[in-house]
Amino acid sequence: MANAPPVTVPELDLDPFAPAFFDDPYPGHTAVRETASVVMLRPHGCFATGRHAEIRAMLDNWQDYVSGRGVGITDYAHAPPLRGPGMLLETDPPVHTRRRAVVNKVLSPAVVRALRAPFAAAAERIVGRAVAMGRCDGIADLAEAYPLAVFPDALGMPAQGRENLLPFGSFVFNAMGPNNALLQASLAELPPLAAWVTTQSRREALAPGGFGMALHEAADAGDITPEEAALLVRALLSAGVDTTVNAIGAALYCLARFPAEWDRLRAQPSHARNAFEEAIRYECPVQTFFRTTARPVELGGTPIPEGSKVLMFLAAANRDPRRWDDPDRYDITRPTAGHVGFGAGIHMCVGQVLARLEGEAVLTALARRVARIEITDTPVRRHNNTLRGLATLPLRLHPA
Secondary structure, eight states: OOOOOOOOOOEEOOOTTSHHHHHOOHHHHHHHHHHOSSEEETTTTEEEEOOHHHHHHHHHOTTTEESTTOSSSSOTTTSOOSSOOOTTTTOOTTHHHHHHHHHHHHTOHHHHHHHHHHHHHHHHHHHHHHHHHSEEEIIIIIIIHHHHHHHHHHHTOOSTTGGGHHHHHHHHHHTTSOSSHHHHHHHHHHHHHHHHHHHHTSGGGSOTTSHHHHHHHHHHTTSSOHHHHHHHHHHHHHHSSHHHHHHHHHHHHHHHHOHHHHHHHHHOGGGHHHHHHHHHHHHOSBOEEEEEESSOEEETTEEEOTTOEEEEEHHHHTTOTTTSSSTTSOOTTSOOTTOOTTOOGGGSOTTHHHHHHHHHHHHHHHHHHEEEEEEOSOOEEEOOSSBOEEEEOEEEEEEO
């Protein structure tokens, strides 16, 4: 029998790390998703997919699509990471399994349940202050102010210096992209930020009873090494704020643009958690991640060689019409199970339970106090090689 003809991978002149793409990624998402199950991005010489089924297959198959060679564009088998490999996100079993078990215990359901009351009280306080202002910046006054208050408290951090978490997190996610202007700007700011975060990750900087101290106590028990404990605290500080800031900002932006959905939330505040979840599906604060093939694979009928970088357009998958009905509509009652905004598989976001609690608390407080959310000026987009979010969101909160 004659050999089958080789599969031709369509090539796209699409740069997902360009400013124009950051401003309006949706035509590019459609092009990647609808051209083929797998495409080649000519500007970066990497494979890519935007389809939900293919991305879920990759996320669920850590053996063939490894994270340990970097979840950014750089293959750690050939070039060292700029920031050190992620302690959870960029490790594979068995190392990942051991570390993840420790963090899962530190962030257990019982621990998170105990945070519900203090997180809700903080949301009432911060939302009340924003409502009293009348006009506010939904990003600085809500989406940033709230996570910067509750997450470091839960970790056991001191109050001073928390503003450093945002630019440090921005660097971490910019470093997953190419060496472009965004990464260079982050690198220029990095030295004092990295020194500060390293100091905050040490045992002596952390208060008893928080997540950070619990990780150091896990080292006392022999579950991880002392060095791993400090680096895991650093990992939580790196990724635990920016993503939640962008997710809360996305929820505010959606609810302001879709007043009928806001009215539904006000009428039934129990929808707050799903309204937050739908905003993550709809706006997808974490836009992309890479995997590296550990052997020759076939994805969506396309053969991919070993050692290939494959870019997963998570945001495109979250609007894939093959998976979602009317995917470009924001609907706070939509069943959102299956979205990949938090990833999937063994590397699914370890802090998602906290992010959901934070989002639910803020939206519940807003639903009780605010009759209408009005955008008063043009929002400004914040560019990042991996994250999608706003720098400013001028709002008027009409009191209930």
